Amino acid sequence: MTRTDGATPAGRPGDPRVLVVVPAWNEEDTLPAVITEIRSSVQGADVLVVNDGSTDATARVADAAGAAVLDLPINLGVGGAMRAGYKYALRNGYDVALQVDADGQHDPAEIPRMLELLRTEDLDIVIGARFAGQGSYEARGPRRWAMRVLSVTLSRVTGTRLTDTTSGFKACGPRAIRLFAANYPAEYLGDTVESLVIASRARLAIRQLPVTMRPRAGGRPSHNPVKAAFFLLRAVLALVIALSRPTQPLPTGVDR
């Protein structure tokens, strides 16, 4: 078995060391293709699959596809899986950590553009955003209002235009990795909405990049209005609580 892990950084010297983190919960069907695609579209990047307490063969297929696997013994949710990923990135000295969903919704071909923007504009976080001109994702009714409330508020908080605040397609620079390794909420919407509030409070530079999203390989987004209304309520609650929380400074020095 070949593996590309922290011990052997690939690519030219001086290039940033890139880790692609894929949080996965019971994604054995879509995961191998996603890993293969990431490896072919991002040269020299390491892939880390965080197996979030799956009951299927997620960890095994990820290992077979050549990814490093962080095998969480219990299900922690996306936020929990991602904090583990950021901790791994921090402890193994990666410069950039990207989050890519395991369901095939995020197109790894967009990653080089995100890395380029992160580097050239000296940003801390680049969000791959749908609704921003590219792609054809549509949301309706209360879910759309919720998205709107979130994007307007978070655009104000972060001081940059954000149209897709619930996107899980993100690239994080060294300072963002340091922040998120210590403080990444496991709450509902914590991994998207609240993490943006935390990042902007720590004065990190955030920018979005319009990307094309693909339809999810498994499962479809629900258009149930009751669920959407609940989503709106929980989103507003998450936002209010996140905004009222005292500022957490960027951790310095020690890497744990």
Next chain:
Amino acid sequence: MSGYGLAVGLCIGVVLLLFLLLRTRRVREKYAAMWLLLALGVCVFGIFPNLAFALADLLGVQTPVNLVFSGAMVVLLLVCIQLSVEVSNLEEETRTIAEEVAMLKLDVQRLREADEARVAPPDPGADPE
């Protein structure tokens, strides 16, 4: 036997139960303390019922029993909130431990693979690597 006797008996029972649980370390002192205080407090009211009347009079509550009930409800509410806080703490601790376990597992797996790769060739001298 009056109703007060029953209340006192019940409270003494609760105190004894907590004491036994503490003795066998099945409940930690920081959780038991509140229940102990509560049970002892009710004991005091049971033994000196006039205390409840005096207190109700002082606070402007017309029926002393309502004072006791509302007091009990507030205390139970506070206990429930405290338990929620403790559960949240536990979840955060579990989360951190799960992360560490996952990272250690990966470390162990890599060490084992490195070890196997080192040991595997039967004749180390002949190995070009």
